Amino acid sequence: MVDDTMVERFEGCLVGGAIGDALGYPVEFDSYEGxxxxxxxxxxxxxxxxxxxxCAQFSDDTQMTLFSASGLLQVGAGASDExxxxxxxxxxxxxxxxQDRMFAGHPGTSPLLAEEQLYSRRAPGNTCLSALYGGEMGLMEQPINTSKGCGGVMRVAPMGLYFEDPTRAVHVAAMAAAITHGHPLGYxxxxxxxxxxxRCVHSEAVSLAAVIDDCASQLPGWFDSERFYADSMARQLQLAASLAENDTCDHDDIVRLGEGWIGDEALAIAVYCCLRHHDSFDGAVIAAVNHGGDSDSTGAIAGNIMGAWLGMAAIGQQWLEQLELRELLTRTADELCEALHINS
Ligand SMILES: [Mg+2]
Structure with a gap:
Protein backbone atom coordinates (compact mmCIF):
# COMPACT_ATOMS: atom_id res chain seq x y z
CA MET A 1 0.00 0.00 0.00
CA VAL A 2 1.32 3.42 -0.93
CA ASP A 3 0.60 6.29 1.44
CA ASP A 4 2.22 9.62 2.29
CA THR A 5 4.47 8.02 4.88
CA MET A 6 5.79 5.60 2.32
CA VAL A 7 6.63 8.34 -0.20
CA GLU A 8 8.42 10.18 2.64
CA ARG A 9 10.51 7.11 3.38
CA PHE A 10 11.39 6.46 -0.26
CA GLU A 11 12.52 10.08 -0.65
CA GLY A 12 14.33 9.96 2.71
CA CYS A 13 16.27 6.89 1.62
CA LEU A 14 17.64 8.35 -1.62
CA VAL A 15 18.05 11.94 -0.41
CA GLY A 16 19.48 10.77 2.93
CA GLY A 17 22.03 8.58 1.17
CA ALA A 18 23.12 11.48 -1.03
CA ILE A 19 23.51 13.70 2.07
CA GLY A 20 25.74 11.20 3.90
CA ASP A 21 27.73 10.72 0.71
CA ALA A 22 28.14 14.48 0.13
CA LEU A 23 29.16 15.03 3.77
CA GLY A 24 31.81 12.31 3.62
CA TYR A 25 33.09 12.80 0.08
CA PRO A 26 35.58 15.63 0.88
CA VAL A 27 37.20 13.48 3.60
CA GLU A 28 37.02 10.08 1.88
CA PHE A 29 40.81 9.72 1.79
CA ASP A 30 41.62 11.56 5.04
CA SER A 31 42.74 9.98 8.31
CA TYR A 32 40.66 10.59 11.44
CA GLU A 33 43.44 12.80 12.81
CA GLY A 34 43.49 14.69 9.52
CA CYS A 55 26.61 23.11 -3.77
CA ALA A 56 27.47 19.96 -1.81
CA GLN A 57 28.53 17.35 -4.34
CA PHE A 58 27.95 13.65 -3.86
CA SER A 59 30.23 10.92 -5.16
CA ASP A 60 30.05 7.86 -7.41
CA ASP A 61 28.05 6.08 -4.68
CA THR A 62 24.97 8.23 -5.25
CA GLN A 63 25.53 8.44 -9.00
CA MET A 64 25.45 4.64 -9.19
CA THR A 65 22.49 4.44 -6.79
CA LEU A 66 20.56 6.65 -9.22
CA PHE A 67 21.51 4.31 -12.07
CA SER A 68 20.37 1.28 -10.02
CA ALA A 69 17.00 2.97 -9.70
CA SER A 70 17.00 3.85 -13.38
CA GLY A 71 17.63 0.22 -14.34
CA LEU A 72 14.68 -0.94 -12.23
CA LEU A 73 12.41 1.80 -13.58
CA GLN A 74 13.12 0.78 -17.16
CA VAL A 75 11.64 -2.71 -16.78
CA GLY A 76 7.93 -3.28 -17.08
CA ALA A 77 5.39 -5.15 -15.02
CA GLY A 78 6.00 -8.83 -14.51
CA ALA A 79 9.74 -8.75 -15.21
CA SER A 80 11.74 -11.58 -13.64
CA ASP A 81 14.66 -10.98 -11.28
CA GLU A 82 17.02 -11.77 -14.15
CA GLN A 99 32.38 8.77 -16.64
CA ASP A 100 33.95 8.30 -20.07
CA ARG A 101 32.08 9.74 -23.03
CA MET A 102 34.32 7.74 -25.37
CA PHE A 103 32.93 4.48 -23.95
CA ALA A 104 30.64 3.18 -26.65
CA GLY A 105 29.49 -0.17 -25.29
CA HIS A 106 26.44 1.24 -23.54
CA PRO A 107 22.77 0.72 -24.39
CA GLY A 108 22.06 4.44 -23.91
CA THR A 109 18.52 3.90 -22.69
CA SER A 110 18.68 5.53 -19.26
CA PRO A 111 16.82 8.87 -18.99
CA LEU A 112 19.61 9.88 -16.59
CA LEU A 113 21.89 10.35 -19.61
CA ALA A 114 20.06 13.66 -20.14
CA GLU A 115 21.33 14.95 -16.76
CA GLU A 116 24.45 16.93 -17.63
CA GLN A 117 25.53 17.18 -13.97
CA LEU A 118 25.97 13.42 -13.78
CA TYR A 119 28.76 13.59 -16.38
CA SER A 120 31.32 14.18 -13.67
CA ARG A 121 33.94 11.87 -12.22
CA ARG A 122 33.68 11.67 -8.45
CA ALA A 123 36.44 9.23 -7.58
CA PRO A 124 34.74 6.24 -9.26
CA GLY A 125 35.91 2.88 -7.92
CA ASN A 126 38.45 1.04 -10.05
CA THR A 127 36.65 -2.27 -9.53
CA CYS A 128 33.42 -0.90 -10.98
CA LEU A 129 35.21 0.76 -13.88
CA SER A 130 37.29 -2.25 -14.88
CA ALA A 131 34.43 -4.73 -14.47
CA LEU A 132 32.15 -2.63 -16.68
CA TYR A 133 34.82 -1.89 -19.27
CA GLY A 134 35.36 -5.67 -19.52
CA GLY A 135 32.11 -6.10 -21.43
CA GLU A 136 30.98 -9.13 -19.47
CA MET A 137 28.26 -9.11 -16.81
CA GLY A 138 29.47 -10.61 -13.54
CA LEU A 139 27.23 -13.25 -11.95
CA MET A 140 27.26 -14.83 -8.50
CA GLU A 141 27.72 -18.22 -10.20
CA GLN A 142 30.43 -16.86 -12.52
CA PRO A 143 32.34 -14.26 -10.48
CA ILE A 144 33.96 -11.56 -12.59
CA ASN A 145 36.74 -10.96 -10.05
CA THR A 146 37.47 -11.54 -6.34
CA SER A 147 36.60 -8.06 -5.13
CA LYS A 148 34.72 -7.54 -1.89
CA GLY A 149 34.96 -3.74 -2.13
CA CYS A 150 32.00 -1.70 -0.94
CA GLY A 151 31.14 -0.62 -4.52
CA GLY A 152 28.37 -3.24 -4.61
CA VAL A 153 26.60 -2.44 -1.35
CA MET A 154 26.76 1.35 -1.65
CA ARG A 155 24.46 1.44 -4.72
CA VAL A 156 21.61 -1.02 -4.00
CA ALA A 157 19.24 0.82 -1.66
CA PRO A 158 16.72 1.21 -4.57
CA MET A 159 16.27 -2.58 -4.67
CA GLY A 160 15.01 -2.50 -1.08
CA LEU A 161 12.49 0.18 -1.99
CA TYR A 162 11.27 -1.07 -5.37
CA PHE A 163 10.40 -4.64 -4.40
CA GLU A 164 7.81 -5.08 -1.68
CA ASP A 165 8.79 -8.73 -1.44
CA PRO A 166 12.02 -8.86 0.63
CA THR A 167 13.11 -12.09 -1.08
CA ARG A 168 13.18 -10.34 -4.45
CA ALA A 169 14.91 -7.27 -2.99
CA VAL A 170 17.66 -9.48 -1.55
CA HIS A 171 18.10 -11.50 -4.73
CA VAL A 172 18.20 -8.60 -7.19
CA ALA A 173 20.51 -6.57 -4.92
CA ALA A 174 22.96 -9.47 -4.69
CA MET A 175 22.86 -9.99 -8.46
CA ALA A 176 23.35 -6.26 -9.10
CA ALA A 177 26.40 -6.13 -6.82
CA ALA A 178 27.84 -9.29 -8.42
CA ILE A 179 27.86 -7.50 -11.80
CA THR A 180 31.07 -5.82 -10.62
CA HIS A 181 32.04 -7.54 -7.34
CA GLY A 182 32.68 -11.28 -7.41
CA HIS A 183 33.62 -12.04 -3.79
CA PRO A 184 30.67 -13.28 -1.70
CA LEU A 185 31.10 -10.47 0.85
CA GLY A 186 30.83 -7.98 -2.03
CA TYR A 187 27.27 -9.11 -2.79
CA ARG A 199 12.01 -3.79 6.15
CA CYS A 200 12.28 -0.10 7.09
CA VAL A 201 9.74 0.88 4.44
CA HIS A 202 7.64 -2.23 3.80
CA SER A 203 7.11 -3.72 7.26
CA GLU A 204 5.67 -2.72 10.59
CA ALA A 205 9.00 -3.12 12.37
CA VAL A 206 8.93 -1.79 15.92
CA SER A 207 12.53 -0.59 15.99
CA LEU A 208 15.60 -0.32 13.83
CA ALA A 209 17.35 -2.70 16.22
CA ALA A 210 14.64 -5.28 15.48
CA VAL A 211 15.22 -4.84 11.73
CA ILE A 212 18.97 -5.42 12.10
CA ASP A 213 18.46 -8.41 14.39
CA ASP A 214 16.02 -9.90 11.88
CA CYS A 215 18.48 -9.31 9.02
CA ALA A 216 21.33 -11.04 10.89
CA SER A 217 19.19 -14.07 11.60
CA GLN A 218 17.77 -14.37 8.06
CA LEU A 219 21.03 -13.78 6.19
CA PRO A 220 22.65 -17.23 6.42
CA GLY A 221 19.51 -18.82 4.98
CA TRP A 222 19.74 -16.78 1.76
CA PHE A 223 23.24 -17.91 0.87
CA ASP A 224 23.39 -21.60 1.56
CA SER A 225 26.32 -22.19 -0.77
CA GLU A 226 28.27 -19.27 0.75
CA ARG A 227 27.37 -20.03 4.33
CA PHE A 228 30.80 -19.17 5.76
CA TYR A 229 30.62 -15.59 4.45
CA ALA A 230 26.93 -15.14 5.24
CA ASP A 231 27.62 -16.19 8.85
CA SER A 232 30.51 -13.76 8.95
CA MET A 233 28.33 -10.86 7.71
CA ALA A 234 25.67 -11.77 10.27
CA ARG A 235 28.24 -11.74 13.08
CA GLN A 236 29.47 -8.31 12.02
CA LEU A 237 25.92 -6.94 12.16
CA GLN A 238 25.53 -8.44 15.62
CA LEU A 239 28.83 -6.91 16.74
CA ALA A 240 27.69 -3.52 15.39
CA ALA A 241 24.44 -3.87 17.35
CA SER A 242 26.22 -4.77 20.59
CA LEU A 243 28.79 -1.96 20.25
CA ALA A 244 25.93 0.51 19.75
CA GLU A 245 24.83 -0.31 23.33
CA ASN A 246 28.16 0.52 25.03
CA ASP A 247 29.33 3.90 26.31
CA THR A 248 32.55 4.11 24.29
CA CYS A 249 32.92 7.02 21.88
CA ASP A 250 31.69 6.49 18.32
CA HIS A 251 35.10 6.58 16.70
CA ASP A 252 36.62 3.90 18.98
CA ASP A 253 33.68 1.59 18.25
CA ILE A 254 33.89 2.24 14.50
CA VAL A 255 37.58 1.29 14.45
CA ARG A 256 36.62 -2.12 15.86
CA LEU A 257 34.37 -2.68 12.85
CA GLY A 258 37.02 -1.83 10.25
CA GLU A 259 37.49 0.98 7.76
CA GLY A 260 34.62 0.42 5.37
CA TRP A 261 36.59 -0.06 2.15
CA ILE A 262 35.09 -3.53 1.84
CA GLY A 263 31.39 -4.30 1.68
CA ASP A 264 30.84 -6.05 4.98
CA GLU A 265 32.77 -3.44 6.97
CA ALA A 266 31.01 -0.53 5.25
CA LEU A 267 27.60 -1.99 6.09
CA ALA A 268 28.60 -2.83 9.68
CA ILE A 269 29.92 0.70 10.32
CA ALA A 270 26.80 2.29 8.83
CA VAL A 271 24.52 0.00 10.84
CA TYR A 272 26.44 0.79 14.03
CA CYS A 273 26.03 4.54 13.47
CA CYS A 274 22.29 4.15 12.75
CA LEU A 275 21.68 2.07 15.87
CA ARG A 276 23.78 4.34 18.09
CA HIS A 277 21.87 7.42 16.82
CA HIS A 278 18.59 5.68 16.00
CA ASP A 279 16.42 8.75 16.47
CA SER A 280 18.74 11.30 14.86
CA PHE A 281 19.47 11.48 11.13
CA ASP A 282 22.19 14.08 11.80
CA GLY A 283 23.84 12.05 14.56
CA ALA A 284 24.00 8.92 12.39
CA VAL A 285 25.43 10.48 9.22
CA ILE A 286 27.93 12.64 11.12
CA ALA A 287 29.20 9.60 13.05
CA ALA A 288 29.35 7.60 9.81
CA VAL A 289 31.77 9.95 8.04
CA ASN A 290 34.15 10.77 10.90
CA HIS A 291 36.74 8.00 10.69
CA GLY A 292 39.84 7.20 8.68
CA GLY A 293 38.13 4.85 6.21
CA ASP A 294 35.69 5.15 3.29
CA SER A 295 33.70 8.06 4.71
CA ASP A 296 31.47 8.76 1.71
CA SER A 297 30.33 5.14 1.35
CA THR A 298 29.64 4.60 5.07
CA GLY A 299 27.91 8.00 5.09
CA ALA A 300 25.82 7.09 2.04
CA ILE A 301 24.72 3.74 3.48
CA ALA A 302 23.91 5.25 6.90
CA GLY A 303 21.92 8.00 5.15
CA ASN A 304 19.99 5.42 3.08
CA ILE A 305 19.02 3.49 6.20
CA MET A 306 18.16 6.49 8.40
CA GLY A 307 16.19 8.17 5.62
CA ALA A 308 14.23 4.97 4.99
CA TRP A 309 13.56 4.53 8.70
CA LEU A 310 12.75 8.11 9.73
CA GLY A 311 11.54 9.62 6.43
CA MET A 312 12.13 13.09 4.96
CA ALA A 313 10.63 14.84 8.00
CA ALA A 314 13.72 13.89 10.03
CA ILE A 315 16.11 15.54 7.57
CA GLY A 316 16.92 19.16 8.41
CA GLN A 317 16.73 21.99 5.91
CA GLN A 318 20.47 22.66 6.24
CA TRP A 319 21.13 19.36 4.46
CA LEU A 320 18.56 19.86 1.72
CA GLU A 321 19.17 23.37 0.46
CA GLN A 322 22.68 22.92 -0.88
CA LEU A 323 22.54 19.30 -1.98
CA GLU A 324 23.19 18.90 -5.70
CA LEU A 325 20.48 17.33 -7.85
CA ARG A 326 18.03 17.14 -4.96
CA GLU A 327 15.05 17.35 -7.28
CA LEU A 328 16.35 14.47 -9.38
CA LEU A 329 16.82 12.36 -6.23
CA THR A 330 13.32 13.17 -5.02
CA ARG A 331 11.77 12.52 -8.42
CA THR A 332 13.56 9.18 -8.72
CA ALA A 333 12.29 8.14 -5.28
CA ASP A 334 8.76 9.16 -6.26
CA GLU A 335 8.98 7.13 -9.46
CA LEU A 336 10.15 4.05 -7.52
CA CYS A 337 7.18 4.53 -5.20
CA GLU A 338 4.75 4.92 -8.10
CA ALA A 339 6.15 1.71 -9.63
CA LEU A 340 5.12 -0.23 -6.50
CA HIS A 341 1.65 -0.99 -7.84
CA ILE A 342 3.26 -2.69 -10.83
CA ASN A 343 5.24 -5.07 -8.65
CA SER A 344 2.75 -5.89 -5.95
MG1 LIG B 1 32.42 7.35 -3.43
Whole structure:
Protein backbone atom coordinates (compact mmCIF):
# COMPACT_ATOMS: atom_id res chain seq x y z
CA MET A 1 0.00 0.00 0.00
CA VAL A 2 1.32 3.42 -0.93
CA ASP A 3 0.60 6.29 1.44
CA ASP A 4 2.22 9.62 2.29
CA THR A 5 4.47 8.02 4.88
CA MET A 6 5.79 5.60 2.32
CA VAL A 7 6.63 8.34 -0.20
CA GLU A 8 8.42 10.18 2.64
CA ARG A 9 10.51 7.11 3.38
CA PHE A 10 11.39 6.46 -0.26
CA GLU A 11 12.52 10.08 -0.65
CA GLY A 12 14.33 9.96 2.71
CA CYS A 13 16.27 6.89 1.62
CA LEU A 14 17.64 8.35 -1.62
CA VAL A 15 18.05 11.94 -0.41
CA GLY A 16 19.48 10.77 2.93
CA GLY A 17 22.03 8.58 1.17
CA ALA A 18 23.12 11.48 -1.03
CA ILE A 19 23.51 13.70 2.07
CA GLY A 20 25.74 11.20 3.90
CA ASP A 21 27.73 10.72 0.71
CA ALA A 22 28.14 14.48 0.13
CA LEU A 23 29.16 15.03 3.77
CA GLY A 24 31.81 12.31 3.62
CA TYR A 25 33.09 12.80 0.08
CA PRO A 26 35.58 15.63 0.88
CA VAL A 27 37.20 13.48 3.60
CA GLU A 28 37.02 10.08 1.88
CA PHE A 29 40.81 9.72 1.79
CA ASP A 30 41.62 11.56 5.04
CA SER A 31 42.74 9.98 8.31
CA TYR A 32 40.66 10.59 11.44
CA GLU A 33 43.44 12.80 12.81
CA GLY A 34 43.49 14.69 9.52
CA UNK A 35 39.71 15.28 9.67
CA UNK A 36 39.90 16.54 13.27
CA UNK A 37 42.91 18.69 12.40
CA UNK A 38 40.95 20.39 9.64
CA UNK A 39 37.45 20.56 11.13
CA UNK A 40 38.01 20.54 14.91
CA UNK A 41 37.85 17.82 17.54
CA UNK A 42 34.22 16.94 16.73
CA UNK A 43 35.15 16.26 13.12
CA UNK A 44 33.27 17.30 9.99
CA UNK A 45 29.66 18.20 10.84
CA UNK A 46 28.52 20.32 7.89
CA UNK A 47 28.92 20.27 4.12
CA UNK A 48 32.08 21.50 2.47
CA UNK A 49 30.49 23.49 -0.32
CA UNK A 50 32.24 23.06 -3.66
CA UNK A 51 33.83 26.46 -4.41
CA UNK A 52 32.64 26.97 -7.98
CA UNK A 53 29.65 24.59 -8.15
CA UNK A 54 28.16 26.31 -5.08
CA CYS A 55 26.61 23.11 -3.77
CA ALA A 56 27.47 19.96 -1.81
CA GLN A 57 28.53 17.35 -4.34
CA PHE A 58 27.95 13.65 -3.86
CA SER A 59 30.23 10.92 -5.16
CA ASP A 60 30.05 7.86 -7.41
CA ASP A 61 28.05 6.08 -4.68
CA THR A 62 24.97 8.23 -5.25
CA GLN A 63 25.53 8.44 -9.00
CA MET A 64 25.45 4.64 -9.19
CA THR A 65 22.49 4.44 -6.79
CA LEU A 66 20.56 6.65 -9.22
CA PHE A 67 21.51 4.31 -12.07
CA SER A 68 20.37 1.28 -10.02
CA ALA A 69 17.00 2.97 -9.70
CA SER A 70 17.00 3.85 -13.38
CA GLY A 71 17.63 0.22 -14.34
CA LEU A 72 14.68 -0.94 -12.23
CA LEU A 73 12.41 1.80 -13.58
CA GLN A 74 13.12 0.78 -17.16
CA VAL A 75 11.64 -2.71 -16.78
CA GLY A 76 7.93 -3.28 -17.08
CA ALA A 77 5.39 -5.15 -15.02
CA GLY A 78 6.00 -8.83 -14.51
CA ALA A 79 9.74 -8.75 -15.21
CA SER A 80 11.74 -11.58 -13.64
CA ASP A 81 14.66 -10.98 -11.28
CA GLU A 82 17.02 -11.77 -14.15
CA UNK A 83 15.29 -9.28 -16.46
CA UNK A 84 15.48 -6.61 -13.76
CA UNK A 85 19.18 -7.32 -13.31
CA UNK A 86 19.92 -7.15 -17.05
CA UNK A 87 18.29 -3.75 -17.12
CA UNK A 88 20.38 -2.64 -14.12
CA UNK A 89 23.51 -3.85 -15.93
CA UNK A 90 22.54 -1.70 -18.92
CA UNK A 91 22.06 1.26 -16.60
CA UNK A 92 25.53 0.74 -15.11
CA UNK A 93 26.97 0.77 -18.64
CA UNK A 94 25.16 4.06 -19.14
CA UNK A 95 26.77 5.31 -15.91
CA UNK A 96 30.14 4.31 -17.34
CA UNK A 97 29.38 6.49 -20.36
CA UNK A 98 28.89 9.46 -17.99
CA GLN A 99 32.38 8.77 -16.64
CA ASP A 100 33.95 8.30 -20.07
CA ARG A 101 32.08 9.74 -23.03
CA MET A 102 34.32 7.74 -25.37
CA PHE A 103 32.93 4.48 -23.95
CA ALA A 104 30.64 3.18 -26.65
CA GLY A 105 29.49 -0.17 -25.29
CA HIS A 106 26.44 1.24 -23.54
CA PRO A 107 22.77 0.72 -24.39
CA GLY A 108 22.06 4.44 -23.91
CA THR A 109 18.52 3.90 -22.69
CA SER A 110 18.68 5.53 -19.26
CA PRO A 111 16.82 8.87 -18.99
CA LEU A 112 19.61 9.88 -16.59
CA LEU A 113 21.89 10.35 -19.61
CA ALA A 114 20.06 13.66 -20.14
CA GLU A 115 21.33 14.95 -16.76
CA GLU A 116 24.45 16.93 -17.63
CA GLN A 117 25.53 17.18 -13.97
CA LEU A 118 25.97 13.42 -13.78
CA TYR A 119 28.76 13.59 -16.38
CA SER A 120 31.32 14.18 -13.67
CA ARG A 121 33.94 11.87 -12.22
CA ARG A 122 33.68 11.67 -8.45
CA ALA A 123 36.44 9.23 -7.58
CA PRO A 124 34.74 6.24 -9.26
CA GLY A 125 35.91 2.88 -7.92
CA ASN A 126 38.45 1.04 -10.05
CA THR A 127 36.65 -2.27 -9.53
CA CYS A 128 33.42 -0.90 -10.98
CA LEU A 129 35.21 0.76 -13.88
CA SER A 130 37.29 -2.25 -14.88
CA ALA A 131 34.43 -4.73 -14.47
CA LEU A 132 32.15 -2.63 -16.68
CA TYR A 133 34.82 -1.89 -19.27
CA GLY A 134 35.36 -5.67 -19.52
CA GLY A 135 32.11 -6.10 -21.43
CA GLU A 136 30.98 -9.13 -19.47
CA MET A 137 28.26 -9.11 -16.81
CA GLY A 138 29.47 -10.61 -13.54
CA LEU A 139 27.23 -13.25 -11.95
CA MET A 140 27.26 -14.83 -8.50
CA GLU A 141 27.72 -18.22 -10.20
CA GLN A 142 30.43 -16.86 -12.52
CA PRO A 143 32.34 -14.26 -10.48
CA ILE A 144 33.96 -11.56 -12.59
CA ASN A 145 36.74 -10.96 -10.05
CA THR A 146 37.47 -11.54 -6.34
CA SER A 147 36.60 -8.06 -5.13
CA LYS A 148 34.72 -7.54 -1.89
CA GLY A 149 34.96 -3.74 -2.13
CA CYS A 150 32.00 -1.70 -0.94
CA GLY A 151 31.14 -0.62 -4.52
CA GLY A 152 28.37 -3.24 -4.61
CA VAL A 153 26.60 -2.44 -1.35
CA MET A 154 26.76 1.35 -1.65
CA ARG A 155 24.46 1.44 -4.72
CA VAL A 156 21.61 -1.02 -4.00
CA ALA A 157 19.24 0.82 -1.66
CA PRO A 158 16.72 1.21 -4.57
CA MET A 159 16.27 -2.58 -4.67
CA GLY A 160 15.01 -2.50 -1.08
CA LEU A 161 12.49 0.18 -1.99
CA TYR A 162 11.27 -1.07 -5.37
CA PHE A 163 10.40 -4.64 -4.40
CA GLU A 164 7.81 -5.08 -1.68
CA ASP A 165 8.79 -8.73 -1.44
CA PRO A 166 12.02 -8.86 0.63
CA THR A 167 13.11 -12.09 -1.08
CA ARG A 168 13.18 -10.34 -4.45
CA ALA A 169 14.91 -7.27 -2.99
CA VAL A 170 17.66 -9.48 -1.55
CA HIS A 171 18.10 -11.50 -4.73
CA VAL A 172 18.20 -8.60 -7.19
CA ALA A 173 20.51 -6.57 -4.92
CA ALA A 174 22.96 -9.47 -4.69
CA MET A 175 22.86 -9.99 -8.46
CA ALA A 176 23.35 -6.26 -9.10
CA ALA A 177 26.40 -6.13 -6.82
CA ALA A 178 27.84 -9.29 -8.42
CA ILE A 179 27.86 -7.50 -11.80
CA THR A 180 31.07 -5.82 -10.62
CA HIS A 181 32.04 -7.54 -7.34
CA GLY A 182 32.68 -11.28 -7.41
CA HIS A 183 33.62 -12.04 -3.79
CA PRO A 184 30.67 -13.28 -1.70
CA LEU A 185 31.10 -10.47 0.85
CA GLY A 186 30.83 -7.98 -2.03
CA TYR A 187 27.27 -9.11 -2.79
CA UNK A 188 26.10 -10.55 0.54
CA UNK A 189 26.55 -7.11 2.10
CA UNK A 190 24.45 -5.66 -0.74
CA UNK A 191 21.68 -8.20 -0.11
CA UNK A 192 21.72 -7.29 3.58
CA UNK A 193 21.40 -3.54 2.90
CA UNK A 194 18.49 -4.11 0.50
CA UNK A 195 16.75 -6.22 3.16
CA UNK A 196 17.27 -3.58 5.86
CA UNK A 197 15.91 -0.80 3.62
CA UNK A 198 13.01 -3.05 2.56
CA ARG A 199 12.01 -3.79 6.15
CA CYS A 200 12.28 -0.10 7.09
CA VAL A 201 9.74 0.88 4.44
CA HIS A 202 7.64 -2.23 3.80
CA SER A 203 7.11 -3.72 7.26
CA GLU A 204 5.67 -2.72 10.59
CA ALA A 205 9.00 -3.12 12.37
CA VAL A 206 8.93 -1.79 15.92
CA SER A 207 12.53 -0.59 15.99
CA LEU A 208 15.60 -0.32 13.83
CA ALA A 209 17.35 -2.70 16.22
CA ALA A 210 14.64 -5.28 15.48
CA VAL A 211 15.22 -4.84 11.73
CA ILE A 212 18.97 -5.42 12.10
CA ASP A 213 18.46 -8.41 14.39
CA ASP A 214 16.02 -9.90 11.88
CA CYS A 215 18.48 -9.31 9.02
CA ALA A 216 21.33 -11.04 10.89
CA SER A 217 19.19 -14.07 11.60
CA GLN A 218 17.77 -14.37 8.06
CA LEU A 219 21.03 -13.78 6.19
CA PRO A 220 22.65 -17.23 6.42
CA GLY A 221 19.51 -18.82 4.98
CA TRP A 222 19.74 -16.78 1.76
CA PHE A 223 23.24 -17.91 0.87
CA ASP A 224 23.39 -21.60 1.56
CA SER A 225 26.32 -22.19 -0.77
CA GLU A 226 28.27 -19.27 0.75
CA ARG A 227 27.37 -20.03 4.33
CA PHE A 228 30.80 -19.17 5.76
CA TYR A 229 30.62 -15.59 4.45
CA ALA A 230 26.93 -15.14 5.24
CA ASP A 231 27.62 -16.19 8.85
CA SER A 232 30.51 -13.76 8.95
CA MET A 233 28.33 -10.86 7.71
CA ALA A 234 25.67 -11.77 10.27
CA ARG A 235 28.24 -11.74 13.08
CA GLN A 236 29.47 -8.31 12.02
CA LEU A 237 25.92 -6.94 12.16
CA GLN A 238 25.53 -8.44 15.62
CA LEU A 239 28.83 -6.91 16.74
CA ALA A 240 27.69 -3.52 15.39
CA ALA A 241 24.44 -3.87 17.35
CA SER A 242 26.22 -4.77 20.59
CA LEU A 243 28.79 -1.96 20.25
CA ALA A 244 25.93 0.51 19.75
CA GLU A 245 24.83 -0.31 23.33
CA ASN A 246 28.16 0.52 25.03
CA ASP A 247 29.33 3.90 26.31
CA THR A 248 32.55 4.11 24.29
CA CYS A 249 32.92 7.02 21.88
CA ASP A 250 31.69 6.49 18.32
CA HIS A 251 35.10 6.58 16.70
CA ASP A 252 36.62 3.90 18.98
CA ASP A 253 33.68 1.59 18.25
CA ILE A 254 33.89 2.24 14.50
CA VAL A 255 37.58 1.29 14.45
CA ARG A 256 36.62 -2.12 15.86
CA LEU A 257 34.37 -2.68 12.85
CA GLY A 258 37.02 -1.83 10.25
CA GLU A 259 37.49 0.98 7.76
CA GLY A 260 34.62 0.42 5.37
CA TRP A 261 36.59 -0.06 2.15
CA ILE A 262 35.09 -3.53 1.84
CA GLY A 263 31.39 -4.30 1.68
CA ASP A 264 30.84 -6.05 4.98
CA GLU A 265 32.77 -3.44 6.97
CA ALA A 266 31.01 -0.53 5.25
CA LEU A 267 27.60 -1.99 6.09
CA ALA A 268 28.60 -2.83 9.68
CA ILE A 269 29.92 0.70 10.32
CA ALA A 270 26.80 2.29 8.83
CA VAL A 271 24.52 0.00 10.84
CA TYR A 272 26.44 0.79 14.03
CA CYS A 273 26.03 4.54 13.47
CA CYS A 274 22.29 4.15 12.75
CA LEU A 275 21.68 2.07 15.87
CA ARG A 276 23.78 4.34 18.09
CA HIS A 277 21.87 7.42 16.82
CA HIS A 278 18.59 5.68 16.00
CA ASP A 279 16.42 8.75 16.47
CA SER A 280 18.74 11.30 14.86
CA PHE A 281 19.47 11.48 11.13
CA ASP A 282 22.19 14.08 11.80
CA GLY A 283 23.84 12.05 14.56
CA ALA A 284 24.00 8.92 12.39
CA VAL A 285 25.43 10.48 9.22
CA ILE A 286 27.93 12.64 11.12
CA ALA A 287 29.20 9.60 13.05
CA ALA A 288 29.35 7.60 9.81
CA VAL A 289 31.77 9.95 8.04
CA ASN A 290 34.15 10.77 10.90
CA HIS A 291 36.74 8.00 10.69
CA GLY A 292 39.84 7.20 8.68
CA GLY A 293 38.13 4.85 6.21
CA ASP A 294 35.69 5.15 3.29
CA SER A 295 33.70 8.06 4.71
CA ASP A 296 31.47 8.76 1.71
CA SER A 297 30.33 5.14 1.35
CA THR A 298 29.64 4.60 5.07
CA GLY A 299 27.91 8.00 5.09
CA ALA A 300 25.82 7.09 2.04
CA ILE A 301 24.72 3.74 3.48
CA ALA A 302 23.91 5.25 6.90
CA GLY A 303 21.92 8.00 5.15
CA ASN A 304 19.99 5.42 3.08
CA ILE A 305 19.02 3.49 6.20
CA MET A 306 18.16 6.49 8.40
CA GLY A 307 16.19 8.17 5.62
CA ALA A 308 14.23 4.97 4.99
CA TRP A 309 13.56 4.53 8.70
CA LEU A 310 12.75 8.11 9.73
CA GLY A 311 11.54 9.62 6.43
CA MET A 312 12.13 13.09 4.96
CA ALA A 313 10.63 14.84 8.00
CA ALA A 314 13.72 13.89 10.03
CA ILE A 315 16.11 15.54 7.57
CA GLY A 316 16.92 19.16 8.41
CA GLN A 317 16.73 21.99 5.91
CA GLN A 318 20.47 22.66 6.24
CA TRP A 319 21.13 19.36 4.46
CA LEU A 320 18.56 19.86 1.72
CA GLU A 321 19.17 23.37 0.46
CA GLN A 322 22.68 22.92 -0.88
CA LEU A 323 22.54 19.30 -1.98
CA GLU A 324 23.19 18.90 -5.70
CA LEU A 325 20.48 17.33 -7.85
CA ARG A 326 18.03 17.14 -4.96
CA GLU A 327 15.05 17.35 -7.28
CA LEU A 328 16.35 14.47 -9.38
CA LEU A 329 16.82 12.36 -6.23
CA THR A 330 13.32 13.17 -5.02
CA ARG A 331 11.77 12.52 -8.42
CA THR A 332 13.56 9.18 -8.72
CA ALA A 333 12.29 8.14 -5.28
CA ASP A 334 8.76 9.16 -6.26
CA GLU A 335 8.98 7.13 -9.46
CA LEU A 336 10.15 4.05 -7.52
CA CYS A 337 7.18 4.53 -5.20
CA GLU A 338 4.75 4.92 -8.10
CA ALA A 339 6.15 1.71 -9.63
CA LEU A 340 5.12 -0.23 -6.50
CA HIS A 341 1.65 -0.99 -7.84
CA ILE A 342 3.26 -2.69 -10.83
CA ASN A 343 5.24 -5.07 -8.65
CA SER A 344 2.75 -5.89 -5.95
MG1 LIG B 1 32.42 7.35 -3.43
Missing amino acids: ICGQFGQDGIRAYSIHPWAG ECNSSVYGAYLDWLHT ISAAALAYIVN
